[in-house]
Amino acid sequence: MIDGHCHLLPLHLxxxxxxxxxxxxxxACHAMEFPRFASGEDVVQALDEVGLEQAVVFGWxxxxxxxxxxxxxxxxxxxxxxxxxxxxxxxxxxxxxxxGAEIGRCQGLGLSxxxxxxxxxxxxxxxxxxxxxxxLKRCEEMDWPVLLHASEPxxxxxxxxxxxxxxxxxxxxxPMVQAAPGLRLCLAHLGGGLPLYGHMPEVxxxxxxxxxxxxxxxxxxxxxxxxxxxxLLGADRICFGSDFPLLRPARYRVQLEEMSESAAxxxxxxxxxxxxxxx
Ligand SMILES: [Zn+2]
Numbered sequence: 001m002i003d004g005h006c007h008l009l010p011l012h013l014x015x016x017x018x019x020x021x022x023x024x025x026x027x028a029c030h031a032m033e034f035p036r037f038a039s040g041e042d043v044v045q046a047l048d049e050v051g052l053e054q055a056v057v058f059g060w061x062x063x064x065x066x067x068x069x070x071x072x073x074x075x076x077x078x079x080x081x082x083x084x085x086x087x088x089x090x091x092x093x094x095x096x097x098x099x100g101a102e103i104g105r106c107q108g109l110g111l112s113x114x115x116x117x118x119x120x121x122x123x124x125x126x127x128x129x130x131x132x133x134x135x136l137k138r139c140e141e142m143d144w145p146v147l148l149h150a151s152e153p154x155x156x157x158x159x160x161x162x163x164x165x166x167x168x169x170x171x172x173x174x175p176m177v178q179a180a181p182g183l184r185l186c187l188a189h190l191g192g193g194l195p196l197y198g199h200m201p202e203v204x205x206x207x208x209x210x211x212x213x214x215x216x217x218x219x220x221x222x223x224x225x226x227x228x229x230x231x232l233l234g235a236d237r238i239c240f241g242s243d244f245p246l247l248r249p250a251r252y253r254v255q256l257e258e259m260s261e262s263a264a265x266x267x268x269x270x271x272x273x274x275x276x277x278x279x
Pocket of ligand 1: 116149150188189
């Protein structure tokens with residue numbers, strides 16, 4: 001049983017005034033009195049509270065490639081020290097020419113997937129062209145799962161919401177599933193609600209080729225949302241992701257129990273493992 005969505009941050013970048021805070025998206029998302037940050041050990045502790053075995057960990061979607069290298073190095077070190085509890089993803093900026101080289105470097109460090117990418121935080125073009133296309137094609141070739149941030153086109157505003165909404169995502173995804181049929185892409189935060197359009201046959205067909213994670217849904221939806229998505233797409237499309245340290249995995253019990261007893265018992269393990277390519 002795996003938590004597929006946890007953020008790590010090295011100690012020196014947590015300090016106010018460090019270069020992380022000059023990244024406007026990072027600063028906006030952590031502008032509270034006690035912002036939460038996590039080490040690999042913190043993640044393992046949160047897993048142990050609820051009996052989860054492993055977590056996918058990654059840094060923050062910084063725009064600057066130097067910061068991305070630092071968080072990727074930290075992620076790899078924490079994964080190495082975790083005794084197999086942590087699975088590390090690389091974070092790169094698809095909008096920058098250095099993305100390809102950084103993916104290769106991270107593979108050498110033992111990282112095995114890509115994410116969480118965020119078009120608003122990182123400033124890349126959310127379209128099947130240019131940097132994003134070549135980055136995603138590369139992940140397909142390497143058999144790397146990918147996690148992409150998504151958000152709701154409606155409802156309340158909050159720091160970190162962004163504009164990767166179902167309408168914009170649709171224009172990326174339609175050509176993507178044709179051109180990269182082997183790519184395993186998970187859209188975070190229930191894909192900004194894309195699965196809720198699953199009564200439309202073409203939306204349902206496309207969503208059957210993607211995964212959607214549960215990250216932050218206790219802040220966004222009523223508990224019944226997972227049952228609704230299960231009815232539209234099937235439970236095998238929903239991955240468990242907590243967005244730790246924003247929320248602890250334990251906070252998701254209510255949503256999972258509302259979905260089904262077995263989902264609550266297994267923490268959506270079959271879908272999460274399928275996305276990660278670890279059956
Ligand atoms: Zn996100």
